[in-house]
Amino acid sequence: MKVHQFARGFWEHEPSLTLGCKRLRPLAPKLSNTNSTTSITSPPVTTFDLKSFIKPESASRKLGSCDQNKTDPTSPQGQVETHIPGGTRWNPTQEQIGILEMLYRGGMRTPNAQQIEHITVQLSKYGKIEGKNVFYWFQNHKARERQKQKRNNLGLAHSPRTPTTLLSPSFSCSVITSLDTTKRGEGVERDEEDSPLKKCRSWAFEYLEDQSWSSWKEEEHRTLELFPLHPEGR
Amino acid sequence: MKVHQFARGFWEHEPSLTLGCKRLRPLAPKLSNTNSTTSITSPPVTTFDLKSFIKPESASRKLGSCDQNKTDPTSPQGQVETHIPGGTRWNPTQEQIGILEMLYRGGMRTPNAQQIEHITVQLSKYGKIEGKNVFYWFQNHKARERQKQKRNNLGLAHSPRTPTTLLSPSFSCSVITSLDTTKRGEGVERDEEDSPLKKCRSWAFEYLEDQSWSSWKEEEHRTLELFPLHPEGR
DNA sequence: GCAAATTAATGATTTATTCAAG
DNA sequence: CTTGAATAAATCATTAATTTGC
Numbered sequence A, B: 001m002k003v004h005q006f007a008r009g010f011w012e013h014e015p016s017l018t019l020g021c022k023r024l025r026p027l028a029p030k031l032s033n034t035n036s037t038t039s040i041t042s043p044p045v046t047t048f049d050l051k052s053f054i055k056p057e058s059a060s061r062k063l064g065s066c067d068q069n070k071t072d073p074t075s076p077q078g079q080v081e082t083h084i085p086g087g088t089r090w091n092p093t094q095e096q097i098g099i100l101e102m103l104y105r106g107g108m109r110t111p112n113a114q115q116i117e118h119i120t121v122q123l124s125k126y127g128k129i130e131g132k133n134v135f136y137w138f139q140n141h142k143a144r145e146r147q148k149q150k151r152n153n154l155g156l157a158h159s160p161r162t163p164t165t166l167l168s169p170s171f172s173c174s175v176i177t178s179l180d181t182t183k184r185g186e187g188v189e190r191d192e193e194d195s196p197l198k199k200c201r202s203w204a205f206e207y208l209e210d211q212s213w214s215s216w217k218e219e220e221h222r223t224l225e226l227f228p229l230h231p232e233g234r
Numbered sequence C: 001g002c003a004a005a006t007t008a009a010t011g012a013t014t015t016a017t018t019c020a021a022g
Numbered sequence D: 001c002t003t004g005a006a007t008a009a010a011t012c013a014t015t016a017a018t019t020t021g022c
Helices: A005-012 A036-041 A050-054 A094-105 A113-123 A131-155 A169-180 A213-226 B005-012 B015-019 B050-054 B094-105 B113-123 B131-155 B169-178 B213-226
Strands: none
Touching: A094 A113, A094 A131, A113 A131, B094 B113, B094 B131, B113 B131
């Protein structure tokens, strides 16, 4: 089990703290000092102001560039068209969907950050869009194609095989050819079986999103009396 | 090496064919005749350059900036870590873990982007860290506390409550204090049974990570002749 | 005592589910 | 009912801690 003892020293004493042990792993005899990294550098940083954690609020709203005024959810132009008006969810345009599907069909499944960035930039020509939209799209599309296929496979368990209507002949052809052999040769959609383990940190954090702050708030609501860690009054 | 053949054909064929399925009529009118060579010249807006997606980008290793810390010359003595600083995974320091746990104990479960940003800034005082590390930490910690508890519950069907031996009294005390707690001075782990479903887009995408590009590459590797969509060598 | 081998933690990704806008 | 968004569960992967053989 972890011993939080150190924590105490941490908070109440200066940073140089004597880290008793490296990470958790109970009993760590050796770490006598290994964490040089920390200890060494940990000079004057001492103060750890909890308050700062408690009151970020004020939303520094880092950007506003693309974000824009969702503040007024009302009346967007209603239409999808160019940009999504309000602050609701992304409403892809035909072009965007088309491109995304194309990429998907082209084999892309889990674009990495660079790719996402790139795609986003491109797609933004056709309408408002953010990186996460692209990310989610691929996630959802992949998952749903998978389910769909599963359903189909089950559904036509005894049916010959569906003539991949989704893919152009030549296309599907090549597909089948190359991976048909091994596993499922259902021919349906051929998900190309995205590989299980791919390493690829496809994303990272960015500027602050929005006031999801409320979430935490609510959560505390539950923790309630426990830790009125909460920011502004309330 | 990989030829963009596929891509090319893909782009050159009429859209209806490939994207005919679902909704969207991909770029509808688009290249109705482009079928042959790369008469790219995409229409006005349609300038959607696939190449741009394929962009090799040659690992623009963006890092190198603030990393390398460990090898930082300023810390002569700190040599323990001779490893590549930025290449591996985050290795939290005692201080960082301590703070994170405190926040967790304080009720935080799924910090939003702002919070993550804030926390990251604070924690970076104690060592290299990125927003996603914070995000992951909470995800993992939450999940693992959950399983741990589940195991316990199952194991001890009637387990009353654990005698928090893990926390030092003073510690919890101070925490509470600092948090301006008004009630509940228990330092118990109290998982709080985190909330069911909270909506809160706690993150967003950010700058590109790094050469995760390889991932995609690999993927194609499999699809191989299928979709020589791949960039150039690299 | 040390270092390869083993194991326990836990950081990082991916996949499955769930929720809710439209 | 479709699908964007978000979260949780399941996995994969890497490092630190521990063990083991010399």
